[in-house]
Amino acid sequence: MDADVDALVVGAGPAGSTVAARIATAGHSVVVVEEHPRVGFPVQCAGLVSQRVLDLAGSTSFVRTAVRGARVFGPSLESIAFRADEPRAFVIDRAGLDIYLADRAARAGAEIRTSTRFDAVEGESDHRLAVRLRGPDGEAVRVRPRLVVGADGVASGVARAFRLRRPVEVLPAFEAEFPVSPGDPEVVEVYLGRKFAPGLFGWWIPDGAGGARVGVAADADGTPARQYFDRLLEFLSRRFGAPLTRATSYLVSGIPIGALPRTHARRVLLVGDAAAQVKPLSGGGIFTGMRCAELAADVANQALARDDLSETSLAEYDRRWRSEFGEEFRRALYLRRLFTRLSDDDLDRVVRALQGAHLAATIVAFGDIDFPTHVARELLRESPGLLRLLPKAVGAWVSPGSYRAPELDFRSRRK
Ligand SMILES: Cc1cc2nc3c(=O)[nH]c(=O)nc-3n(C[C@H](O)[C@H](O)[C@H](O)COP(=O)(O)OP(=O)(O)OC[C@H]3O[C@@H](n4cnc5c(N)ncnc54)[C@H](O)[C@@H]3O)c2cc1C
Structure with missing residues (x-):
């Protein structure tokens, strides 16, 4: 029956x-x-989530560590960094x-x-x-x-x-966990550009126990995500002055994009x-x-x-x-389309344009990993230099509108 x-x-x-x-x-x-x-x-999964996930779950039992900031590297490895006083994201045991x-x-x-x-x-x-x-x-x-x-x-x-x-697109992803890794245990690193991850980005995420999760998600242009991952790993080993070895697990998966x-x-x-x-x-x-x-x-x-x-x-x-x-x-899809059209030189110019201390403060004030278009809008408003690099259509995108990301109670929000 x-x-x-x-x-x-x-x-x-x-x-x-x-x-x-x-x-x-x-x-x-x-x-x-x-x-x-x-x-x-x-x-x-890389297991980086916002406070909202802990609230929806009604528990923090699976939280490994808190993250307070990020460093974003452009293709030529110039970077922008920001750090908040309070936790901005959590690394979890997925x-x-x-x-x-x-x-x-x-x-x-x-x-x-x-x-x-x-x-x-x-x-x-x-x-x-x-x-x-x-x-x-x-x-x-x-x-x-x-x-x-x-x-x-x-x-x-x-x-x-x-x-x-x-979905419109499924981005191939490759990630590994390393039990030991140098690096700032409170800051995630993001790597942009065609060399590391065309179409999305590479990441280094501290795991709260002295190790890190390293991965890439990149456009399916025929090059396996593993190849980009190896390149990122090689760079990280040089950057930290020590090879990342003895991966405890690997994952190969896909990220659906476009509702x-x-x-x-x-x-x-x-x-x-x-x-x-x-x-x-x-x-x-x-x-x-x-x-x-x-x-x-x-x-x-x-x-x-x-x-x-x-x-x-x-x-x-x-x-x-x-x-x-x-x-x-x-809005995020619109920005994503724009992002995927930027050359490595464009991306480097964007990173340079964002290097001012004032803009780092804007990122700290408005950065919200669940609603990233909100901070993008604030940055574009505040940085005319950035606007000059991007197509005119973006100007219309940042003009006043009714849309607002839901408030998170970041204590340092400036407005
Ligand atoms: C490399 C990588 C890193 C990521 N990092 C992050 C991150 O840091 N933060 C974040 O928020 N998101 C991240 N994501 C995305 C996140 O993992 C997914 O959005 C999330 O897991 C979706 O949850 P879900 O319950 O919809 O699906 P899933 O977690 O994929 O669960 C689906 C379940 O269905 C099961 N299943 C599938 N087919 C069948 C079937 N026919 N019968 C029975 N069971 C079936 C599967 O075994 C699986 O357990 C990442 C994704 C990838 C690939």
């Missing part, structure tokens, strides 16, 4: 476990399936976050099944979908959910099964990377995925209570998350 369930959540990442906890808390039955044997593994959130979902009543894959949707009858899963021994297992939530990451099989369009035109269909919602709810300027998706998962759960709870899981009813989810993040994503 097939098991009836209100909601089937595919994927026990941060988005899946967040949506599952909130639907279960409302009293609906929830099954979460995770294809890997252990939630949180393999880790596929597996720890996933495990914590899955436990929270289980405590709320969700059933978590590991080593279980979403396979296919076989049909719909009696207000339910017929879904085929693959259990731990490869056996077919059937469930009959009223709603499926695809939280299954960048390569979402749920999105494919429901013929929902995929989908639609993240719902009849009896289905997509959340997190499956919905490409990722910040286009940084590739970070934990905060946005978790927050959109909360919104998805709220819409799901109402729809389940009314037993109206039609496309029209679930369209409310698209409306809600786009009203929170749509404008930021649109």
Whole structure:
């Protein structure tokens, strides 16, 4: 006999476990399936998050260390740096976050099944979908959910099964963890330019235990991300005067860029990377995925209570998350397009133009890793030199408008 369930959540990442906890808390039955044997593994993330993630999780148990500043290197290795008095971001144990959130979902009543894959949707009858899963021994297992939530990451099989369009771009990424690394333990480093990472950037992130996470995400121009990673590693070894060796883990993954035109269909919602709810300027998706998962759960709870899981009813989810993040994503995509057109010389000029102490203070005052277009706007306003380097269209972009990033209570904000 097939098991009836209100909601089937595919994927026990941060988005899946967040949506599952909130639907279960409302009293609906929830099954979460995770294809890997252990939630949180393999880790596929640099684990740099804002205070908002800790707030959404309601815990700091997985925080490794706080970060107060950043140094951004241009292609010719000139750099800009800023440092705040208070923590601006947190380096987390990413597996720890996933495990914590899955436990929270289980405590709320969700059933978590590991080593279980979403396979296919076989049909719909009696207000339910017929879904085929693959259990731990490869056996077919059937469930009959009223709603499926695809939280299954960048390569979402749920999105494919429901013929929902995929992201505009998927940037290949390569990262390794090193148990020992010199460098400032409170500052992240970012590397720009075609040499290190065309299309996005390379990073060095202190791990809070004397080591670092080093990675790149770069345009898929045929060159494997690994090649850019090796180049960055070579540079870091020279910079620190000691080779980075004995990597404890490697990860190869992809970052979806460009939100989908639609993240719902009849009896289905997509959340997190499956919905490409990722910040286009940084590739970070934990905060946005978790927050959109909360919104998805709220819409799901109402729809389940009314037993109206039609496309029209679930369209409310698209409306809600786009009203929170749509404008930021649109602006960030615009800036990203501009960024990808800059030559290495242009990037060096931008880095030089940002080197004034006054602009560093602006970054400290307005820098917000979840809403980066806000600080970009302030910088462009304050630095006419920068504007001269960029196309005229940017002038219109910085002109006064109603859009504002949500306040974070940075004590040193100047306005
Ligand atoms: C190199 C790299 C570094 C990153 N660094 C950061 C960072 O510092 N900060 C940040 O905010 N974001 C970062 N991100 C992005 C972040 O990792 C993602 O946005 C985030 O993990 C998305 O969460 P999610 O729950 O949507 O998906 P995921 O975390 O990808 O979880 C999806 C889950 O679904 C499971 N799954 C997939 N298919 C199936 C199936 N058919 N059946 C069952 N289970 C399935 C997977 O095993 C996985 O556990 C980084 C990404 C990469 C690639």
